[in-house]
Amino acid sequence: xxxxxxxxxxxxxxxxxxxxxxxxxxxxxxxxxxxxxxxxxxxxxxxxxxxxxxxxxxxxxxxxxxxxxxxxxxxxxxxxxxxxxxxxxxxxxxxxxxxxxxxxxxxxxxxxxxxxxxxxxxxxxxxxxxxxxxxxxxxxxxxxxxxxxxxxxxxxxxxxxxxxxxxxxxxxxxxxxxxxxxxxxxxxxxxxxxxxxxxxxxxxxxxxxxxxxxxxxxxxxxxxxxxxxxxxxxxxxxxxxxxxxxxxxxxxxxxxxxxxxxxxxxxxxxxxxxxxxxxxxxxxxxxxxxxxxxxxxxxxxxxxxxxxxxxxxxxxxxxxxxxxxxxxxxxxxxxxxxxxxxxxxxxxxxxxxxxxxxxxxxxxxxxxxxxxxxxxxxxxxxxxxxxxxxxxxxxxxxxxxxxxxxxxxxxxxxxxxxxxxxxxxxxxxxxxxxxxxxxxxxxxxxxxxxxxxxxxxxxxxxxxxxxxxxxxxxxxxxxxxxxxxxxxxxxxxxxxxxxxxxxxxxxxxxxxxxxxxxxxxxxxxx
Numbered sequence: 001x002x003x004x005x006x007x008x009x010x011x012x013x014x015x016x017x018x019x020x021x022x023x024x025x026x027x028x029x030x031x032x033x034x035x036x037x038x039x040x041x042x043x044x045x046x047x048x049x050x051x052x053x054x055x056x057x058x059x060x061x062x063x064x065x066x067x068x069x070x071x072x073x074x075x076x077x078x079x080x081x082x083x084x085x086x087x088x089x090x091x092x093x094x095x096x097x098x099x100x101x102x103x104x105x106x107x108x109x110x111x112x113x114x115x116x117x118x119x120x121x122x123x124x125x126x127x128x129x130x131x132x133x134x135x136x137x138x139x140x141x142x143x144x145x146x147x148x149x150x151x152x153x154x155x156x157x158x159x160x161x162x163x164x165x166x167x168x169x170x171x172x173x174x175x176x177x178x179x180x181x182x183x184x185x186x187x188x189x190x191x192x193x194x195x196x197x198x199x200x201x202x203x204x205x206x207x208x209x210x211x212x213x214x215x216x217x218x219x220x221x222x223x224x225x226x227x228x229x230x231x232x233x234x235x236x237x238x239x240x241x242x243x244x245x246x247x248x249x250x251x252x253x254x255x256x257x258x259x260x261x262x263x264x265x266x267x268x269x270x271x272x273x274x275x276x277x278x279x280x281x282x283x284x285x286x287x288x289x290x291x292x293x294x295x296x297x298x299x300x301x302x303x304x305x306x307x308x309x310x311x312x313x314x315x316x317x318x319x320x321x322x323x324x325x326x327x328x329x330x331x332x333x334x335x336x337x338x339x340x341x342x343x344x345x346x347x348x349x350x351x352x353x354x355x356x357x358x359x360x361x362x363x364x365x366x367x368x369x370x371x372x373x374x375x376x377x378x379x380x381x382x383x384x385x386x387x388x389x390x391x392x393x394x395x396x397x398x399x400x401x402x403x404x405x406x407x408x409x410x411x412x413x414x415x416x417x418x419x420x421x422x423x424x425x426x427x428x429x430x431x432x433x434x435x436x437x438x439x440x441x442x443x444x445x446x447x448x449x450x451x452x453x454x455x456x457x458x459x460x461x462x463x464x465x466x467x468x469x470x471x472x473x474x475x476x477x478x479x480x481x482x483x484x485x486x487x488x489x490x491x492x493x494x495x496x497x498x499x500x501x502x503x504x505x506x507x508x509x510x511x512x513x514x515x516x517x518x519x520x521x522x523x524x525x526x
Contacts, residue, residue, distance in 0.1 A: 027525055028230040030510075033243045034518065035257040036377035037199050037236050039406025041191075042180040044119050047161035047442065047452065048409045049431070050377075053518040056221070057204055057232070058099070059165035059185035062090060062109065062141075063157035066219035067279070067515070069433065071157035074213060074222065075104065075166060075186070085148030090141045097209045098168055099190045106135025111172035113141075113156075116164045118176035121442040123164065124450065125469060126155045151439065151469065159221055159433050159516075160440035186210070188227040188521050198406070202234040218514050218522045225521035228512075232520055238376045238404075247272060247505060253525075254506040256518050257378045260319035266505050274505045279515055280334050280432035281326060281499035284313060284383055285443060288494065289424050290456040292417045294369065299362035301492040305345045307355035307390050310498035316382035317429075318500045325500040330444065330485045333499050335436040336474060337481040342489040346496065352393050359394065366397045370424045372412065374405035383427035383497060412453045426453075427497065431517055437477075438465045438484055443494050456493040 034053065040046045043055035063071040073079075079090045096104035110133050117123035117130075131144045143152070156164050166172075167184065174180045183191040189204040196202055212224040235252060237243040244262045246252040248269055258266060258274070266272045286308070288295040295301050314325035327347060331337045371391060373384025384402070391398045401423075403411075408426060416422040435441045445451040445465070446458025464484045471477040506513070512522045 030229045030232045030254065030520070030523070030525075031252040032232060032234050032254045032518070032520075033237050033246070033252055033256060034202075034234050036374070036405040037238075038202055038234065039198055039404075040179060040409060041183050043165055044115055044162045044176060045179045046409055046413075047430075048405070049161075049517065050405070051409075052161050052163075054191075054202070055163070055165055055185075056187070057189040057520055058183055058187045058191045059163075059167065060096075060187045061157065061164050061166065061221075063153050064221035065154075065157045065159050065433075066216075066222040068219075069154075069159075069436075070222075071153040072213075072216060072219075072222035075109075079153070085150070086145045088143045088145070088152055089136075090143075092139045092141075093211070093213075094139075095211055096186055098184050098186045099207060100168070100184050101209075102168060103138065104166065104186055105138040105169070106141050107138075108169045108172065109141045109166050110135050111169040112166045113164060115167075115172050115174070115176045116162060118450075120158060120162050120164070121160065121445055121452075122151070122155045122158045122439045124445075124447070125439070125465075126152065154439070157221075158440055159431070160442060161430075161434065163221075188212070188225050189232060199404075200236050202236075204232045204234075206230050212521075218512075220514065220516045221519075227521060228524035229520070244505075247507070250507065253510055254504070254518075256504055258503065258505050259378055260317075260503075263503055263505065271508055272505055273508050274503055277502045277504040277515065277517060278432050280332055281328075282379070282429050282432055282502045283328060283332055283435040283499045284317075284379065284427065284429040284497045285494040286383075286387060286425060286427050286497055287443060287454045288456075288492070289422065290454055290493075291415055292422060292424070294364060294367045295424055297362060298491060300359065300364060301495075302490075303355055303358035303362050303364070304390075304394075304495065305355070305492075306349075306351045306358065307394060308346060308495055308497060309350045310346060310496070313383055313386050314498040314500050316386045317379050318503075323501075325498055328496050328499045330435070330441070330488050330496065331437065331481065332432050332435040335432075337437055337478060339478070339482045339485050341482040342486045345489055352390075356394055359396070364396070368399055368418050368424075369396050370399040370401060370418050370422070372401045372403070372408055372423045372426045374408050375402050377405040379429040379500070379502070380405065380408070380427055383429070387425065387427055415449075415455065429500070429502075432499075438468045438481065444484070444488060446491075446493060454493065456491070458487075458491050458493060460487050461491065461493065 036050045062076045064074045077091045077093045117127040129149045134142050188210045190207050192203040206227040216223040240262050247255045310327045318324040326333045388400050442452045446461035448457040468480045
């Protein structure tokens, strides 16, 4: 399927429509078009990237990773390890305050970490070796472990959704599977709830009480975070040509995710930069609902493999330039654990007829398959259209449900069967670092209802993941990662559909952008 069939007319002419945005103290206000509407404000409840981007503006973490994925102190002044690595005491930096004026206390951190550990893949591993977590006083957090856990700081610093954001205790006591509706963080920007209009507008103001770390260099999520803008506005513009027109006229400063056709037009403008948002490629996947038929049956999942053409999925996002995409297995291309183990099921001859035959052999008898997906966010929308075409060619009983991304984010959390509004399949993409290893790859878990949307129960994957944590060196980790990939490509918690270079576009007078995703600290207008 060719991309122009998916997005015909998105960039029909070089003369792009204008979008009138009121100007306010232009040099001190940054105007941004995000990849999708912000419907959930709670980064612990959802892994949606737009919520992640929002959260890193308003929340902070004890430790954060730099570009080499090394944990660096952020809210923490430092830590002391005792009792052969079984006791860790973290001391907070002085003067930390939440946006409501209250000081950040050890009890806030304890409650926040307890909630986070219920939802984050690496946090769940930490919880399995944690004896207790306490706050001896307002500036200290103490973690006592049943056994040494060398990845403790790496866990606290994980960039993978959800990160270990620190919230006030009163909010962090909310059930991890219920959404927090109030946004109170301690990060460089404050969320303005009175201006929040889902589907239209989100605004933030600089936090005058924020104290960046004093040492180090800005690198991914670590280092000093300086807020150079007094105000940041998110304008929800779902039409790509309209967003691009606003960028060209200077009515907006940054368009997070322009489609390839629009990128070609923007490159002609010397005032606009079109560049990779990350240094590595973003993995994409097709996720099954493992709780209900037909994909609770492994044979049904395996039957789709011959029909999956990763090139089709990737070209739907980035176009035909082969430098912008790669086929992939379980781990992010360009990272140490990449292996070719079992890849023949994805790279061998593609055949719709073979997939049809395998579906029949598995007992498929016209059961309903509900594919859910968005219309208003580049990568998942393109991926979903390719999947819809694939299912149609397979001749299945398809219910193809397209809504906005916010509705997909809400709906995929439902565990109900199809006759009560549930789902069978959705497609999405993630940041590069989230699939780099088994620690952070949350769709790779096989921990059932405690896992990510789709909820596969796969004990062998969990055993291998535990073994990977205990591996003594990189070579041992690679051997286990090979076995993990073989197991995953057989049991199929999900099907990888490729990795692509995500491009972003911004006015050239913006400097200091930190590569990774849409990060707003240290960005300034020259």
